[in-house]
Amino acid sequence: MSKAAMGDAPLLQVEDLSISLPPGAERPLAVEKISFELARNEILCVVGESGSGKSMSANAIMGLLPRPHVHPVAGAIRFEGRDLLQLSEVELRDLRGSRIGMIFQEPMTALNPLMRIGEQISEVFDAHGLLTKRERKARVVELLREVGLPDPETLGESYPFRLSGGQRQRVMIAMALALEPAILIADEPTTALDVTTQAQILQLIKSLQERHHMAVMFITHDFGVVAEIADRVAVMQFGKIVEMGPARKVLNDPQHDYTRRLIAAVPHFEPPDRRSLEGPPLLSVKSLEKTYVTERGLFTAGRRVPAAQAVSFDIKKGETLGLVGESGSGKSTVGRCIVRLLESDSGEIRFGEIDLARLKGRALRPHRRHVQMIFQDPYASLNPRSKVGTIVAEGPMAHGTDRATAMARAAELLRLVGLDATAAERFPHEFSGGQRQRIGIARALALDPELLVADEPVSALDVSVQAQVLELLAEIKQRLQLSMLFITHDLRVAAQICDNIAVMKLGRIVEYGPTRRVFKDPQHSYTRELLSAVPGRHWSIPEVSVEAERQAVRS
Amino acid sequence: MQKLSFIAKRLVKAVFVLLAIVVLNFFLIRAAPGDPAQVMAGEAGAADEIFIAQLREQFGLDRPLHEQLLIYVGGIVTLDMGYSYRQQQPVADLIFDRLPATLILTGTAFVISILLGVLLGALAAARVGKWTDSLITVVALVFYATPLFWIALMAILLFSVQLGWLPGFGMESVGAGYSGFQRVLDVLQHLVLPATTLGLFFMAIYARLTRASMLEVMDMDFVKTARAKGLPPGRITRVHVLRNAILPVITLAGIQAGQLVGGAVLTETVFAWPGIGRLMFDALLQRDYNLLLGVFFVSSAMVILFNLVTDVVYTLVDPRIELK
């Protein structure tokens, strides 16, 4: 165990903490005998993949475990001379908010939708019986200003739904900081945010931490974020801390095999050199326009939200075009227009001789096979009531292939994406996220398409699984000579997989060019902003050797 | 301003819906065999063709159906619901005569059921898994599963006949000559049994809904935020959980408030309550078209009105809803 940084006595000591899971869960303990310390004035990042028990540890400190099924069974959490696990609910309540503050992952749901922002913040004072009404009001404004929110006076009177995700997360931080707690626990506070917003929030947390000399326990799955803010790092796997140490050491010289594997899976920010492609375009999008009109009433004109304006690009055979941008940029809209899930308002989607945008209904159906799609959410993209074999075979069957042939082809494809033969007879819920994404790929391939539209195909996956799926995509693309439109918000992924990149903002392509050129020499200010917001971009990922051979494809 | 134009727009829309309902009902009701002339002729103890023809002419039943419809809709547009030849009174008079009784009964039941239902539901949710919860859940379920008229009969049997505590029928002691406060007291006494019986069923619904809704809200992130702030559980339940959990209750209450005006046919029948529900049932049996249509018109109008009220209330409670 490493000693506390800065020579101070540790503020918080977690000793041999074990937390039970309800009977029937995949393992008996969510967290097993973990120990760590948190010192004043430091940021400890707890990093791990989903299910590693990192959030549980944080919630245990706050006494917010979902009792009675999940509760600490052993160990101690020492804070200011007391063992938090021994405190009564009332004593714990006194500490919450005042000595230990917490912020959560989902800013959209973490605020009471029916209560004004100001009220929700001043509730903290109320709960701890502090300040007069007027003082509270003044303090709320002060706090909102401190977390960098515009026009704090009127903002306090607003309801949460008026605020963007980033703004809400700032409100959450203001709330957590209201009583100047000694410890701030941040549970994946930037995961749900766009990359530029994420950079701002990370900056905010870091500066607040420095100003108030807080200890911050920062939980994340993203090594880029770790590289950005961590003083120390604890890596968790299956409820255990497998490696802990100063950030620089863990990031650049990881010791434990798991840590090495995780770091090896992080895509490099540096785009590799790629040969340029020749030949006529396979897909040619010209002046695509799509505007959403919000619910039009009998007497009201709907609000118009442009999602794609004058969007034009080409994809050649064998090319991967990356469509990058933040949420609301219109990148998914463009993807959906191309696979004809959405009707574009105007413009051409020329695929070979055909303009896909012109076709409708029955006429369109036979042409759908050429362009197939891979979806983001591996849980939502497979019909939970269908067997995997059927899911894969459905496409060919819809185009007239008989069932037996289609099923045989499905089995073949499932093997191709690395699943075994029995998979066809099982239901989606029996598979992990990564496996499901493989099924999704098999389904898309079943129609022998020439173009794949992949809409954030790996963003819902853990980093190690993400790497495997990306690898599979690259391999298949290569083998089948496919073209791909790759939609992503993750510039690291884009850097590694795309030949060309189009950057979208508010429905327009602001920059379009070869990946390396765009990364090295961005022309548009927004592109520069995006690139500079990528967490840990200055961290050059070490070339670690991963001893154990890459985990079996079907993990 | 925004609110006013919203309401105006909704009202215009409502008028169309109402007219459609009127037309639909018109044909629905005329589809029934038998007409009021036959019923009245029957009751007169004798009928010859001249007499029935006279009645038909008097009621306008000798005209072609579309003409009858036009006349009726024309009347409705000018808020004239026609004349009940059977009762020999304007339909509007008959309905508005009965409306107060229905409103008193259903309104009281409504208030009882919501207050009690939300209270019990909240209590059950707060004590989830404990015996209080089990008891409330079982009681609510039993009331929910019991035929209303059966409970009504049993209640009369027990409290009115056996124990003699409360009057079992009517709305007031007729002929007692009460006035002022005494009369209010008298009506209240008469109100206890029917309002409670009617209220129990709805109470069960609200209790179940509130409980389920509370449990759902309790699982939400912002409740965790509230706990992380160090708020005491009572405050979390009141300020954060209940306020959010009450939204579906408001929706249901809005739907029901509208329907209450249509009266509670069963309750009014068993307790001889002189309300709209019973008026409708009698009008149906006697094929008193104008009256029946009038009741439907008024109750549909009330449903629409209360939907509007619910929408407005909703915007007051939930800032996210914008008036369109």
Next chain:
Amino acid sequence: MSTAAASPRSAQAQAFRDFWKRFARNKGAVVGVVILLAVVVLAAVAPLIYPQSPWSMVQRPFLPPLAVDGFLFGTDTLGRDIGAGLVHGARISLLVGIVSTVVALTIGVTIGALAGYYGGLLDDALMRFTEFFQTIPNFALAIVLVAIFQPSITSVIVAIGIVSWPPVARLVRGEFLSLRSREFVQASVVLGQSNLQIITRQILPNTLSPVIVMASLMIAQAILLESSLSFLGLGDPNTMSWGYMIGAARTVIRQAWWMSFFPGVAILLTVLALNLVGEGLNDALNPRLARKGR
């Protein structure tokens, strides 16, 4: 990853076992199933226990329960065996409950599916149509419908079906709306499946859980509604149903409590059982909600 190399058939058996395990965690639901089974069995063997028509006047009228051997529940105002009425009535109550629910489901699922899937103007039109039916008070509409068609088992079933479908339509529409934008449905669109295939193969199977839960509660409501109609004298005069029995006995409730008491209890138990089963189904089929409440 769990190993699930078992054969499909045993996988299905396993799925059922899992379902039952989740269902049986709700003790009330198990009680409900037991009561319901008892009612179903009684209904099934009614002709064996009481071979005579329940309308036969077989004993002295107004015979209290147990007063004469073989007349466990006494006789009614005309000397008919209440026991016979109870078991034969179970058949009608269940029949009305189930068939009217099927009617309501057919209408509601069709309308809800079309509205939710196609959206736009069709959705608007269908939802306005649904609103009509919701604007007219339910019970009043049922009364009018039965009166128009003249009381008979068919008209009662149709009327109950007609007043009960709007919630189904709304539920199914809601499910369709949310499922429609689900990625697996979009995947089918991209694959080129027809609308009909998508509706029936992709979306509909996924709406089944909430619909099944709702159906079980609707049967309960339909039984209550039927009894209320009978109470007002709007039942089929040729079928012995519990609602009819209470309606017929209410005038003599003070001399002969048993005549309305037993059918009342029968309704209460059956409806209660259906509600309990409905909650159990909800717990078992919608696991997200199941966590709560315990």
Next chain:
Amino acid sequence: MLKRFCTLAALAAATALTAPAALAEEPKSGGVMNVVIQPEPPGLMLGVTQNGPTQMVAGNIYESLLRYDTDLNPMPSLATAWEVNEDGTVYTFTLKDGVTWHDGEPFTAADVVFSADVFLRETHPRLRVSLQHIESIEALDDTTVRFTLKQPFGPFMGIFEVGTMPMVPKHIYEGTDFKNNPANNTPIGTGPFKFAEWERGSFIRLVKNEDYHVEGQPYLDEIYWHVIPDAASRAVAYETGKVDVLPGGSVENFDVQRLTELDNSCVTGKGWEYFAPHAWLWVNNREGPMADRRFRQAIMYALDREFAKDVIWNGLGNVPTGPVSSKTRFFDDDVRQFPHDPDKARALLEEMGYDGTEIRLLPLPYGETWQRWAEAVRQNLQEVGIEVEMVATDVAGWNQKLNEWDYDLAFTYLYQYGDPALGVARTYLSTNIAKGSPWNNVQGYANEEVDRLFAEAAVAFPDENRQSLYTEVQQVLVEDVPVAWLLEIEFPTIYRCDVKGLVDTAIGVNDGFVDAWLDR
């Protein structure tokens, strides 16, 4: 001889005037009476609306020239004396002096002429039939009215009952639209009670007419008529002491026994002699097996009419022998008898070769009693092998089905109004076969012999001649069974025993509470 009859009647009437029925006790004045009314009457203007509930309330407000004792003998009311000429074609009535309408206007012979000849001729279909026999109605002076008949009309002296010929005020109605006159909402009569208020759906209140033309009467100060739509609730209302009188038909028969066993509770089947409600099954003679007389006779044998009377009607009433009620004039029981005999019924069915055709049975939609009765009848018929399907309807549907002859068997009951010519003949005359009415020869029975006998009996004079004709027609009809007679109904009036003078005439509570008083 005729002269003597009339004088005697006048004499009897004179005694009745000064000392009504109960001589034993001195009536007490004052008090409020609470009575149930079901269903709520559509209006109270008896000249315009003649249904049961209207008459029950309005019988207190309006009066006619005569009243009738329980043997159907006329008694004076607004007329104090009457005479008839030798051949029975001219009747002269002397009206009572000093009678005023509730609004203070005097009641005169002109009102009688207006009522009978103008108002009721337009509004009263039942009276209209009788008025066809009348040549002219004249006011000889303010207190004398003369009716001149076209030929002798046997039932003539029976049409002066208040529901049949209510006197309406000429000064209010003359020259107006009778049916839509707003005055109908505040009825004005000459009766013992005045209309006070009507809370629709709740109650009707009448108050004592202080200027009533009989000194010292009425005894009651107020009458409340309570509208209570549910039969069980009506029973409770009586039980809890809220109402004093339950008129016939206001509670289900199954409740009658229990209610009469309460303290201070009395029951009477009297007061229906004039109406003599006669219940039967319409049998559609035109169609299917019902066209066969043997089938109709089989029905008569199959029915257990005694059981129905005892169980469903609490033993009240009589099993009828035929079309004429034993209460009605010219009744004769010298006819074929139909005891309950399932074997005979089966034998008749076998003989005619009944093939098991299903028969539709239409109950009378008047509540539980009738529903139970229909169920019992269905069971009776099924026991002898007749397949029966019951068809449910409401009042409107029932009327329509009968009007359209769309039925096989249907329950009904009809009033006989004291005389076969008024209440019996209409059901069996072949001239009365016409769609559109549930009160005529709905069963489609046609028999020239019967037509002739009824026609002669109506105008025969004197009564001995009528009797022999009616005896013959009864014998013919019973043999043919055009309808299946079920019961001479007695609707029990239940009342507190300390309510005196309630039912002492042939129309019972419909005759108003002029003689009623409370012994409290």
